[in-house]
Amino acid sequence: MITVEGLTKTYGGFTAVNDVSFVARPGEVTGFLGPNGAGKTTTMRILAGLTRADRGVATIGGHDYRQIPNPGRHVGILLDASAQHAGRTGREVLTLGAKTMGLPASRVDEMLELVSLTDAESKRRIRNYSLGMRQRLGIAHALLGDPQVLILDEPANGLDPAGIRWMRGLLRGYAERGGAVLLSSHLLHEVEQIADTMLVIGHGRIVASGTKAELLTSTGTFARSVDDARLAPALQAKGVAVRPDAKGLGIIADADPQVVGQTSLETGVALLELRAADGAGLEDLFLQLTADTQRESKTEGVPA
Template sequence: MIKVENLTRTYGAFTAVNDVSFEARPGRVTGFLGPNGAGKSTTMRVMVGLTPPTAGSVTIGGHDYRDIPNPGRHVGVLLDASAQHAGRTGREVLTIAAQTMGLPKARVDEMLALVGLTPEEAKRRVRNYSLGMRQRLGLANALLGDPSVLILDEPANGLDPAGIRWMRGLLRGYADRGGTVLLSSHLLNEVQLIADDIVMIGRGRIVAQGTPEDLVASTGTLVRAVELDQMKAALTGEGLAHTVVADGLRVDAEPLQVGKVAAAHQVALIELRPADGAGLEDLFLELTADTQRESFTEGVQA
């Protein structure tokens, strides 16, 4: 199990990760979603000891990653498929890793076959690999030590649709056998197909977490008001949790309850409607609206 507790990482005045807490549990695939710059990669780097935390902690199986003996036998990591020795062949990359972990050479052939790299491809230099082939090699490296935990940053990058489906089946089978899988991705629909749990992050903070079904089903109420600050204060005073969504709010309550709060505090509403029925992608875009570089406008003609 991966346990993240009150994790914070700052770089001078910039806070990359701000008081983040969540768990990735055995037998489950946890999807870690967020826009570029949201803090996903920083969080994963802290997990595997590449970046020290400013505050808080991350433990894997109850241990700090740096304290795990022969960590590749317990934790498989793929953070950057391009960070492999370009001058070595795919087979050499895996052979060196196997020797480092004390594994038999036969394990290299098993992994090459598992990720679909042919004997001819295994003889090629990594510099001549496509991004998809590097992803497959990186997955082979992560799985080489038969670990109980996988930490994967954007593992589907560069894979074609057939490759994405293959990876989905591979990770699903791994989790079904009791493994812990944490993967980050921007491919929201793909994550929804494989993930048992979702953690959404924006501007270094967790904005939502739960199962895909719960996140979509319990989306609450969307409300827009003329006096938005007054509406926020009214909701806070009534103990109703709310999140800023574009120019409105998402409230963890039924529309009737939200409407009564607005009436009691004489707040003029522009919009009040249930937020359910939205897909995971809609929820993600709404919860991270203030972190998006692009804006989306419906009905614009070309």
């Protein structure tokens, strides 16, 4: 099990991770969602013992990663598929890992077969690997020691659709056998397909967590009226949080439809549409929760 409590990391005046807490449990795939620069990789680097936190605790099975004897036998980590010795072959990388962990040489062949790297491909220099092949090799190395926990940062980068489906099945099977998976990604569809629990991070903070169903049912009420500019302040005056709909079609209010309907009546603003906002989908929810972190929020004025 992965446990993170109050994790904070700053670089100068920039806070990369801000009071982050969560648990990734055995038997589950935990999706770690967020835009680039949101704090996912920093959190994972702290878990892997590569970066020291300023405050908070990050443990795997109750232990700091740096205190685990022969950690590769307990935790499999893939943070950067390109951070492998370009002059070595794939087989050499796995063989060195197996020797370091005290594993038999047969384990190398098992892993190569598992990730569908052929004998010829395993003998090629990594500098000649595609990104997808490097990802497969990185996953093989993470699984080499038959660990109980996997920490994977953007493992689908470079994989084609068939490769993504393969990886999804691999990780699903791993979790069903009792393993704990922490999977970071900005590919929302990928996470939606595989994750049991999802964490959404923005500006270094966890802004939402739960299952897909829990997250979608917590998105409030969608309303479209003849005058949203009047309706929104009236709701806010009642203490209701209001935000624009991700598609620009109306507003999302963190209140029951009854409250929004009553406020509309009191304000004299006719409603055109009123419904629970649980049909928006994961992508819309993600954009709503991380709206202030998006670089691509404006499209007006872009030349054709």
